[in-house]
Amino acid sequence: MGHEEPLLLPPPPSATTINPSPLTVSVPSPSASASAAPPTSLAPGFRFHPTDEELVIYYLKRKVSGKPFRFDAIAEVDIYKSEPWDLFDKSRLKTRDQEWYFFSALDKKYGNGGRMNRATLQGYWKATGNDRPVKHDLRTVGLKKTLVFHSGRAPDGKRTKWVMHEYRLVEEELERERAGAGPSQPQEAFVLCRVFHKNNIGPPNGQRYAPFVEEE
């Protein structure tokens, strides 16, 4: 059954199961309780490949509203406490595709127009280009900022191939949430970050995804 064993978790209790189900309605097994939210190994070909819209309107919006997820796919980290190449280790979804997603507490300075301090121990994330709107239906629900990691210290930092897409909710969207919210009032407390290495970006069937390993 070696080929049937998941990558990162002990064999299922019922090792005879031929088609273990990735259904979101399946009952968590003892070895993978939902509350524990252990690292996940998806079956070959299955990927967490969300659209900007899904990241903002589902994952980020629910995070700031304290609403539950059908699957808790995104870990909360202090994104600037790690170097980009160390982040994969903190990702909840374990994949060899070098693209990871995190929630990170929003720097308060952000709110009142100040610049965020995006420095890490060995470098800093520098914004590039303009923020792009993320649309849902016809309205703008979020903003997407692209940042490039520079090693060293500004202004002498060296540009690297590590890239971050930082998503945040627009104030209007938070107002909508607050309007419909119960006791727990949503706060603009988090951003959602996609971190990846530029070399790994290509056409969907190209080098963007890790080569298949038969042991999977």
Add this chain to the structure above:
Amino acid sequence: MGHEEPLLLPPPPSATTINPSPLTVSVPSPSASASAAPPTSLAPGFRFHPTDEELVIYYLKRKVSGKPFRFDAIAEVDIYKSEPWDLFDKSRLKTRDQEWYFFSALDKKYGNGGRMNRATLQGYWKATGNDRPVKHDLRTVGLKKTLVFHSGRAPDGKRTKWVMHEYRLVEEELERERAGAGPSQPQEAFVLCRVFHKNNIGPPNGQRYAPFVEEE
């Protein structure tokens, strides 16, 4: 809990579960037994987005070898018995992204160089361009053929925007399987088909994927 309910399946037995797990090690629930292999609704952002390599070396190779899958994602159909726009109904993975995968029995004529009859009731699939090799490690394990659906009858058929990628194993790969195979000898009995509508192809975060519906 409406937001937590899956799209196409009854609510989970344990409706209180906050993070139902798509883990391949999870124990199938009564409402979703592995043998039944019911339609699947993945959590937002999760997609079946396999590489050519995964389709050939994992899904197609295991299918012809009669080996089990970690998750039985691809239904077996007689692909030419349906019009392309009717196929989604037969897909095991229910997604609003208009891209579907199927195994289809291989036309025997295929083997000895003859042309396959790829006609449906209302049209026919016409090959376009050259077959492209699918590589695993450094060897060619499969061939990928692109076909375009034409309505009507050749040579007067009208080109449509329905496209099929047809994957088949190369003979060398089958020999490798036979060499290591047990009692059940693999036969080149199937092709793997990806069917999609051209209008829906775009950058990964663009219109390729269906817009998010909050009810999800």
